[in-house]
Amino acid sequence: MVLRSLSMLAAALSLAACGSDTETLDRTEDTSAAAPNAETIEVAGPERHILAFGDSLFAGYGVGLENSYPTDLERALRERGINAQMVNAAVSGETSGAGAKRLAFALDAQEVKPDLVLLELGGNDMLRGLSPDQTRANFESMLGELRDRDIPVVLMGMRAPPNYGPEYQQDFDNLYPELAEEYGATLVPFWLESIYQDPSLFQDDHIHPTTEGIDRLVEATVDRIEAAIPAAD
DSSP: OHHHHHHHHHHHHHHHHHHOHHHHTSOOOOOOEEOOOSSOOOOOSOOEEEEEEESHHHHTTTTOGGGSHHHHHHHHHHHTTOOEEEEEOOOTTOOHHHHHHHHHHHHHTOSSOOSEEEEEOOHHHHHTTOOHHHHHHHHHHHHHHHHHTTOOEEEEOOOOOGGGOHHHHHHHHHHHHHHHHHHTOEEETTTTTTTTTOGGGBOTTSSSBOHHHHHHHHHHHHHHHHHHSOOOO
């Protein structure tokens, strides 16, 4: 079942690469914006500023920024009493290479230094056929930048489908845990784990989660992300 589900995801990614460039590859505008709140939740305590840096899986493709994973995560954290202030700096179609070029600018643009960065990239690298070595080098650049700025990171891991070949799959899958260990980042091993076997939780493109799928992802990951938020000084 796992292999079949990942193969279905691979097929969807391949179709997207061939015929849906406007959905995942060519949108390069920066959508950085304060994530809107669907509801006002009263919280106490110091603000914890979180920067969500990723691709269309963070940008709310097909569901809107107000229903995106970062917005839903902010809501979940605030419901736990954490004064989370999320900034969604995701760009649909972003590769790790484009992210590496953009990260310093995105960090410098923040009014307040982030207490935590959620780093979610890599899916579009597979679409464009980038080698795992290229992806690794780009992540090393981003993680090095964040380490130099003393900003903790949650690395949102991805997984290569089996039909990319065993060598590619192993190299790609291993880079996330290896980089997390090397740079002291918190790892979410495969952050789509809780939904990827259920097609009903994906939109018609079979790539981007529905609002229900996003809710499920938040439920599955909020504990680890909450634990990664550093205590206020």
